[in-house]
Amino acid sequence: xxxxxxxxxxxxxxxxxxxxxxxxxxxxxxxxxxxxxxxxxxxxxxxxxxxxxxxxxxxxxxxxxxxxxxxxxxxxxxxxxxxxxxxxxxxxxxxxxxxxxxxxxxxxxxxxxxxxxxxxxxxxxxxxxxxxxxxxxxxxxxxxxxxxxxxxxxxxxxxxxxxxxxxxxxxxxxxxxxxxxxxxxxxxxxxxxxxxxxxxxxxxxxxxxxxxxxxxxxxxxxxxxxxxxxxxxxxxxxxxxxxxxxxxxxxxxxxxxxxxxxxxxxxxxxxxxxxxxxxxxxxxxxxxxxxxxxxxxxxxxxxxxxxxxxxxxxxxxxxxxxxxxxxxxxxxxxxxxxxxxxxxxxxxxxxxxxxxxxxxxxxxxxxxxxxxxxxxxxxxxxxxxxxxxxxxxxxxxxxxxxxxxxxxxxxxxxxxxxxxxxxxxxxxxxxxxxxxxxxxxxxxxxxxxxxxxxxxxxxxxxxxxxxxxxxxxxxxxxxxxxxxxxxxxxxxxxxxxxxxxx
Ligand SMILES: Cc1ncc(COP(=O)(O)O)c(C=O)c1O
Numbered sequence: 493x494x495x496x497x498x499x500x501x502x503x504x505x506x507x508x509x510x511x512x513x514x515x516x517x518x519x520x521x522x523x524x525x526x527x528x529x530x531x532x533x534x535x536x537x538x539x540x541x542x543x544x545x546x547x548x549x550x551x552x553x554x555x556x557x558x559x560x561x562x563x564x565x566x567x568x569x570x571x572x573x574x575x576x577x578x579x580x581x582x583x584x585x586x587x588x589x590x591x592x593x594x595x596x597x598x599x600x601x602x603x604x605x606x607x608x609x610x611x612x613x614x615x616x617x618x619x620x621x622x623x624x625x626x627x628x629x630x631x632x633x634x635x636x637x638x639x640x641x642x643x644x645x646x647x648x649x650x651x652x653x654x655x656x657x658x659x660x661x662x663x664x665x666x667x668x669x670x671x672x673x674x675x676x677x678x679x680x681x682x683x684x685x686x687x688x689x690x691x692x693x694x695x696x697x698x699x700x701x702x703x704x705x706x707x708x709x710x711x712x713x714x715x716x717x718x719x720x721x722x723x724x725x726x727x728x729x730x731x732x733x734x735x736x737x738x739x740x741x742x743x744x745x746x747x748x749x750x751x752x753x754x755x756x757x758x759x760x761x762x763x764x765x766x767x768x769x770x771x772x773x774x775x776x777x778x779x780x781x782x783x784x785x786x787x788x789x790x791x792x793x794x795x796x797x798x799x800x801x802x803x804x805x806x807x808x809x810x811x812x813x814x815x816x817x818x819x820x821x822x823x824x825x826x827x828x829x830x831x832x833x834x835x836x837x838x839x840x841x842x843x844x845x846x847x848x849x850x851x852x853x854x855x856x857x858x859x860x861x862x863x864x865x866x867x868x869x870x871x872x873x874x875x876x877x878x879x880x881x882x883x884x885x886x887x888x889x890x891x892x893x894x895x896x897x898x899x900x901x902x903x904x905x906x907x908x909x910x911x912x913x914x915x916x917x918x919x920x921x922x923x924x925x926x927x928x929x930x931x932x933x934x935x936x937x938x939x940x941x942x943x944x945x946x947x948x949x950x951x952x953x954x955x956x957x958x959x960x961x962x963x964x965x966x967x968x969x970x971x972x973x974x975x976x977x978x979x980x981x982x983x984x985x986x987x988x989x990x991x992x993x994x
Contacts, residue, residue, distance in 0.1 A: 577898070577980050577987075587982050589970045590956040637931070637973040640822025643887055644864075651867045653860045660855035670836065671700045671843045673852030681865035682815075682830050686807075688869050689885070689921050691797050693809040697832045698839035701853045702846060705795060705816035705829030709767075710740060710849070712812050712831065715841035716765050716789045717748040726752035726760065729767040730782050732774050732934070732961035734793070737767055754962055755783050763787040771796045774961050774969035775912055776930030778802065795819045800888040802928040803919035811835060819931060821864050821884070822973070827854070828861040889922065889929075895972050895979060896929045902986040903935070909944075909986075910936045933970040944968040951985050 644651065665675045679699045686692045702708035717725040727741050731754045741751040752758055755766050766788055770779040773796065781790055792810045796802065798820050816829035833839040846853065868884045903909045912934055914927040935955070937944035943965045945957035958967030972979070 577984050580980055580984050582981060582984060584952065585981075586952045586954060587974075587978050587985070588954040589974060589978070589982060590954045636824055636971075637819060637822040638975045639891065639973040639979070640888065641975070643884065644822070647867060651860075651863050653863050655856055655859065660859065663852055665852075665855060665858075670698055670839055673843075673846070673855075674699060674701045675855055675858040675862065678828075678830075678858040678862040678865075681862045681869065685865050685869050686832075688873055689799060689804060690807050691799075691804045691921075692794065692813055692815070692832055693807045694832055697834055698836060700831040700833055700839055700842045700846070701858060702829045702831065703850055703853050703857075704818065704827045705793065705814040705831075706736070706740065707846060707849065707853075708814050708829050708831045708842065709737070709791065709793070711842035711845035712791045712814070712838075713741070713746075713749050713765060714845040715838045716791070716812075717746075718841060721748075721763060723762075724748060724750040726750060726758065726762070726764040727767065728752045728755040728758045728764055728783060729769070730755040730779065732772070732958065732963045732967070733767070734769050734773045735956070735960040735962075738962075755781075758783050761785070761787075763789070765789045765791060767791050767793060769793040769795070771802045771928055771930055773930075774932050774956075774967075775934040776914065776928050776932065777912065778928065796931055799885045799919055799921040800892055800929075801931055803917040803926060804921040805917050805919070812838065817861050817864065821868055823861065823864055826857045826861055826864075828857050885921070892929045892931075892972060893926075896933075898980075898983045899933055899972070899986075902983050905987050906989045908938060908941065908989055910938055929972075931971070931973050933972055935968050935970055937966050937968070942966060951989065953982060953985060 663673065665673050669676075669679075678701060682699055683694045686694045700708065700711065702711060713727065724747060727737075727749050729737055733754075738751050741749060749765065752760075752764065758764060764783060764785070764787065766781050766783050768779050768781055768790060770792065771777065772779050776796075781788070790811060792808065792813045794808060794813050795816050796819055797804070797808060797815075801819075811834045813832040814829060815832070817826055818824035818829070831839075831842060833842065871882050871884045872886070900911060903911055914929075916925050916927045918925045935944065937947055941947045943957070945955055945965060945968050948955050948968060955968035955970050957965045958969075959965045961967070961969065970982075974982075
């Protein structure tokens with residue numbers, strides 16, 4: 493018997509063995525519970541999205557090639573006429589058109605889950621295993637850009653990436669680059685796409701890759717606020733602002749920066765960082781900085797400055813510009829974003845933040861993102877293969893335009909809501925004049941409805957209240973990028989609302 497066990501009586505050993513077995517049993521029970529929860533979620537998801545799931549499994553089976561062959565027939569946007577929407581069977585399900593209403597901590601707390609602590613005594617080591625609350629059964633992240641799935645399913649295996657076990661193992665991608673974890677292939681495709689679309693100047697700029705633009709946003713705050721100020725720098729954004737900004741700024745209680753709210757009422761004579769989202773989330777308008785004081789630093793979030801959403805009027809040229817695959821190609825789950833940065837020192841500091849935060853960014857994701865961006869560029873170079881309807885931006889421009897038409901008609905028909913009116917502009921990429929058609933609809937409840945979110949929840953439509961964006965609860969934000977089945981059911985319910993009120 494080993495040295496550590498000397499002096500132990502049979503009774504001690506018996507107690508130890510029971511403790512180990514109980515520990516093992518609890519671990520197995522926990523794993524079963526977690527797996528069970530996951531299975532339930534999957535089951536719920538499959539039940540709701542059966543046709544979609546079937547297409548996914550086809551996609552990964554041997555019929556991939558056959559799918560690719562069929563692809564060119566599918567690229568044309570779906571044509572959902574008013575009558576086909578009317579014919580939809582409303583099964584009374586909850587339609588979640590709120591990006592974050594998805595079973596996060598708040599939802600779990602509301603569901604009343606308890607976090608159990610288990611203490612396992614193993615030799616002289618005490619493990620405190622805190623069980624997370626089980627995931628909410630049936631939850632799904634709606635407001636995801638899942639509308640794009642169809643395009644990518646139909647693209648066949650053009651974007652399939654195979655990464656062998658021995659590949660992308662090192663922490664490093666290119667040690668000569670200031671951003672040493674940036675995959676050269678990804679950087680190349682980022683630059684190529686910006687050049688084709690014409691939405692950003694990249695020449696002479698530094699590319700910093702991040703785990704989504706959410707990480708880059710924090711890297712930018714770190715970079716700009718770490719120049720030795722003796723008090724936290726103010727972060728402002730004009731209302732209605734992207735609600736996540738505020739949460740991200742506040743949750744770390746950083747000593748470097750603090751949330752200072754609406755940019756239009758910021759009048760302090762000290763340094764600040766202004767966040768400019770253009771087109772804006774949630775209301776879709778193109779934005780310019782509004783504080784314009786000395787000591788101001790700007791971060792431009794261009795998540796939606798792509799030609800399926802808004803006319804590309806000129807290549808953007810600002811100090812820090814953030815982009816993401818989440819909204820440009822719909823690959824939110826890949827968690828890849830990039831920053832185009834003018835100043836070398838700022839780019840270095842952003843890189844340092846990501847080094848300290850996550851020691852770089854997944855290479856696998858970067859390689860996959862490179863493949864996706866390459867496919868988008870191939871489809872859209874020289875205007876793309878518009879005839880065959882394969883141009884990524886064209887296909888999705890038409891899809892979103894169709895959705896906005898349906899929304900505007902439904903809004904008109906119900907008489908209960910209003911949507912913003914956007915000015916038209918000429919798009920240098922598509923050579924057409926059109927109005928911004930944002931990824932979110934900023935809906936206002938008119939008349940006597942003061943709380944639009946509650947009103948729509950009464951119709952089993954989950955949205956996000958204006959109060960989260962620093963404005964009145966008469967407004968709600970609605971995702972326009974959900975799957976067809978959810979979006980069209982939402983339109984059907986909207987159209988029927990006048991009847992329901994009377
Ligand atoms: C304006 C804006 N910026 C950034 C993001 C998040 O991007 P990512 O998924 O790359 O973190 C979103 C997501 O909704 C957004 O609306």
